Structures are given as structure tokens and as C-alpha cells.
Amino acid sequence: MPKCIFCRSTANGFTTREHILPESLGGGDWAILPGNLVCDECQNRFGSEIEQQALGDYPFSFFRTFLGIPTKKGKPPWFPSWEGVVRASLRPSIIGYDPSPPFEETTLTGKKTQMRLLAHPIKANMICRFLLKMGIEVVAADDPEAVFDQKYDASRHYALTGQKESSWWYLQCEDMAMASHYITQGVSFDEWANNVKLDVIVIEDNAEIFHLRLLYMDIFVPLEPRIRPQLEELKEPEYRLFVV
Numbered sequence: 001m002p003k004c005i006f007c008r009s010t011a012n013g014f015t016t017r018e019h020i021l022p023e024s025l026g027g028g029d030w031a032i033l034p035g036n037l038v039c040d041e042c043q044n045r046f047g048s049e050i051e052q053q054a055l056g057d058y059p060f061s062f063f064r065t066f067l068g069i070p071t072k073k074g075k076p077p078w079f080p081s082w083e084g085v086v087r088a089s090l091r092p093s094i095i096g097y098d099p100s101p102p103f104e105e106t107t108l109t110g111k112k113t114q115m116r117l118l119a120h121p122i123k124a125n126m127i128c129r130f131l132l133k134m135g136i137e138v139v140a141a142d143d144p145e146a147v148f149d150q151k152y153d154a155s156r157h158y159a160l161t162g163q164k165e166s167s168w169w170y171l172q173c174e175d176m177a178m179a180s181h182y183i184t185q186g187v188s189f190d191e192w193a194n195n196v197k198l199d200v201i202v203i204e205d206n207a208e209i210f211h212l213r214l215l216y217m218d219i220f221v222p223l224e225p226r227i228r229p230q231l232e233e234l235k236e237p238e239y240r241l242f243v244v
């Protein structure tokens with residue numbers, strides 16, 4: 001009997017296909033979770049509540065828009081900022097900008113030649129829950145029995161409900177030279193295939209950390225709350241810690 005890896009229900013329906021990495025981040029057929037692991041109710045909840053907010057927020061909004069990854073429906077992604085709306089053009093090195101009213105005139109007359117974007121999430125907790133969802137699914141894809149181990153209970157519960165006993169965190173590392181390479185040159189098939197990865201890293205004390213690599217960016221989130229960040233070696237601005 002199928003059992004949901006998030007709510008543990010066996011009674012709900014299991015009819016939908018779940019992408020571990022959403023299509024709007026470049027997740028293709030290779031990123032589909034084997035069936036009967038996530039119930040329809042949880043899938044719907046992640047899709048409508050968490051993924052939608054996480055995908056529209058930094059760093060995923062920047063990733064999608066600057067690299068021009070179409071939405072599920074094939075539309076160019078965009079995100080709002082204080083200075084106006086930034087739009088993907090679906091062509092490398094061309095980005096659209098609709099200035100907000102205070103900047104319209106200065107932009108059109110050429111006085112304003114730069115815009116500043118806040119490279120910071122609005123809802124870091126949604127980013128964290130979205131990462132944990134992917135992490136739990138990677139564990140399940142690898143071992144559909146082991147994922148029910150109680151060591152993952154806190155992360156599955158936090159991912160699904162937003163409730164946690166203690167603070168959580170994720171670590172993000174961006175390579176800006178690589179980012180500008182992809183933005184200006186586009187991304188080849190091989191670059192997609194070699195530089196988009198989801199895996200679970202085991203560090204000391206059997207602590208497991210989910211690692212998402214998206215072309216120019218690495219993000220790490222612990223799958224248990226007992227794991228604390230070790231920052232001695234990691235320096236800003238490349239590495240940024242977000243505590244939620």
C-alpha cells in the first residue's frame with residue numbers, strides 16, 4: 001500500500017507525478033520522483049503554497065529570469081523589484097525591464113543607466129522548506145524505506161507545515177563569474193546535464209545535508225535540525241548563511 005513520505009497517509013490518492021526539481025528550475029523527466037511516494041494532498045500543498053512562493057523569490061527568481069527558463073506554461077519568467085519589473089526575454093544576454101513610475105522618465109531619457117536589485121529572499125523560510133522538500137524526495141528516490149526513518153521527521157514536518165522546534169538554516173554559494181557566463185552565453189545542453197545536480201552529502205556523525213547545484217549556485221540544507229553550520233572555512237560574500 002502506498003504511503004506518503006511527508007504526511008505518512010496511506011488513505012489519500014497517489015495519482016500525480018512529482019518533479020523533485022520543478023520544471024521551472026530546469027527539472028526534466030530525469031527529475032521525476034518514482035510514483036506512490038507523495039500523496040495528492042501533499043503534492044498540491046507543496047505546489048500551491050511553497051513552490052510558488054519559493055520560485056518567485058531570490059535566488060530562484062533571479063536564476064529563472066536571468067537564464068530565461070520558461071515557466072511550466074512556456075511563458076518567460078519575471079520578478080518585481082522596487083525599481084520595476086525584470087523580465088526574461090528567452091534569449092541570452094537580453095533582459096527586459098519595465099521601470100516603475102518614479103523611474104520611467106529617467107529610464108526613457110537615458111539618465112538612469114543602472115538598476116539595483118536586492119539579492120535577498122523575502123521569505124527565506126519558504127526557500128528553506130522548498131529545499132527540505134527536495135532533500136526528503138532525494139532520500140526517497142534513493143531508498144523508499146529509509147526515508148521513513150525518524151531522523152527525517154523534523155524536516156518532513158517543517159517542510160510540510162512550517163512548524164519547527166528550533167531554528168533551521170541553509171547555506172548558499174554563488175559563483176558570479178559563472179553566472180555572468182551563463183547569462184551572456186546561454187546554457188548548453190552539456191552544461192545543464194553536468195551542472196544541475198541534487199544529492200545528499202554525509203558529513204561527520206552521519207549528518208546528512210541536501211545539496212542542490214544549479215549551474216552557478218550551490219545550496220546546502222541540513223536534513224536534521226541537530227546539524228549546525230560550520231562557518232570557519234566559509235567566507236562571505238561567496239557563502240551566505242540564511243537562518244530561519
Ligand SMILES: [Zn+2]
Nearest residue numbers: 004007039042
Ligand atoms: Zn501526504
